[in-house]
Amino acid sequence: MNPEPAPDAGPSRARGLIFFLVKVAISGGLLWLLFTRVDFARLWALARNASLSWLAGALTIYLAMVLVSAWRWGLLLRAQGLHFRFRWLTGSFLVATFFNNFLPSNIGGDVIRIADTALAAGSKTLATTVVLIDRGIGLLGLVLLAAVGATVVPALLDDGGGRLGPGLLWLAFAGAVLVAAPVLMIPQALPRLLQPLRVLHPEWIDERLERLGGALGRFREAPGALLGCFVGAVAVQAALVAFYLAIAHSMSIPIKFTELAVIVPISFLVQMAPVSVNGFGVREATFGFYFARLGLPLESALLVSFVGAALMMLFSVSGGVTYLVRKGHPPVQQALKSPA
Numbered sequence: 001m002n003p004e005p006a007p008d009a010g011p012s013r014a015r016g017l018i019f020f021l022v023k024v025a026i027s028g029g030l031l032w033l034l035f036t037r038v039d040f041a042r043l044w045a046l047a048r049n050a051s052l053s054w055l056a057g058a059l060t061i062y063l064a065m066v067l068v069s070a071w072r073w074g075l076l077l078r079a080q081g082l083h084f085r086f087r088w089l090t091g092s093f094l095v096a097t098f099f100n101n102f103l104p105s106n107i108g109g110d111v112i113r114i115a116d117t118a119l120a121a122g123s124k125t126l127a128t129t130v131v132l133i134d135r136g137i138g139l140l141g142l143v144l145l146a147a148v149g150a151t152v153v154p155a156l157l158d159d160g161g162g163r164l165g166p167g168l169l170w171l172a173f174a175g176a177v178l179v180a181a182p183v184l185m186i187p188q189a190l191p192r193l194l195q196p197l198r199v200l201h202p203e204w205i206d207e208r209l210e211r212l213g214g215a216l217g218r219f220r221e222a223p224g225a226l227l228g229c230f231v232g233a234v235a236v237q238a239a240l241v242a243f244y245l246a247i248a249h250s251m252s253i254p255i256k257f258t259e260l261a262v263i264v265p266i267s268f269l270v271q272m273a274p275v276s277v278n279g280f281g282v283r284e285a286t287f288g289f290y291f292a293r294l295g296l297p298l299e300s301a302l303l304v305s306f307v308g309a310a311l312m313m314l315f316s317v318s319g320g321v322t323y324l325v326r327k328g329h330p331p332v333q334q335a336l337k338s339p340a
Contacts, residue, residue, distance in 0.1 A: 030281030054250030065239035072232035079222035098319030141233025149261030187216035
């Protein structure tokens with residue numbers, strides 16, 4: 001006999017459906033609003049003259065971004081005593097990219113990466129910690145690049161009253177560093193902070209908090225891995241800016257790297273809010289807003305945004321193929337946790 005579903009399974013499914021429909025409505029509404037303001041003749045004129053060589057260059061840059069991302073992930077895993085082949089990590093990251101692009105959520109890829117490394121790590125908590133640290137350092141790199149870009153082009157964020165600008169981004173970066181530093185330098189600080197969770201299930205929570213503290217302790221003993229991951233994070237964000245710059249150049253849209261270094265990171269930050277389907281609508285609105293500040297037409301903003309999304313989805317098909325053809329568990333050169 002099949003087990004009965006949990007009593008709250010129905011309501012949870014209904015809430016999930018309602019939440020998804022709300023995101024569809026927001027994405028669709030924003031796109032509808034933007035397209036009511038588009039000159040389709042100008043849009044087509046820009047699109048039909050796009051240079052295929054520049055677009056191919058954009059795809060090459062995106063590949064480089066994936067390779068650096070896999071390398072960063074490998075650095076953090078090695079800091080935990082886990083050594084995976086770079087080729088396999090790249091394949092896993094490609095699969096994660098596929099799920100990020102084709103699921104109505106941007107966390108599906110993280111679930112894939114956690115599942116792919118949890119067996120070798122001997123702990124889902126450890127695999128999750130590595131992915132979350134990778135995500136956090138990536139966010140630091142994103143904010144840093146935006147702050148540097150805004151410093152070079154301060155007018156792009158200035159609201160005229162002096163309340164916005166590069167200072168706000170630098171403050172956000174400094175605040176994030178101040179929060180992250182104690183977590184990594186004092187490994188038991190976060191587990192202690194999470195102690196109230198013990199009321200849910202003391203034994204289960206204690207075991208996970210112990211593993212979390214151990215993982216953070218190993219990161220503290222490997223500052224080179226953290227520094228390398230941060231440098232890699234900045235390189236990844238710079239590659240994404242170069243990716244969009246190549247797309248803009250393919251259509252002869254006059255925009256600079258430093259300007260996109262503000263627009264692209266902010267668009268990714270906006271997409272993190274779970275209010276749209278894979279960022280559609282909010283991403284295009286963000287591009288449109290800042291392109292207008294640069295005196296560029298809405299049509300150019302929409303094309304750069306949509307072509308960027310299309311190329312990412314096209315590239316991520318390789319991750320779907322990788323997912324279908326790969327077999328078994330990851331080939332591990334040395335999949336043993338450190339004695340600590």
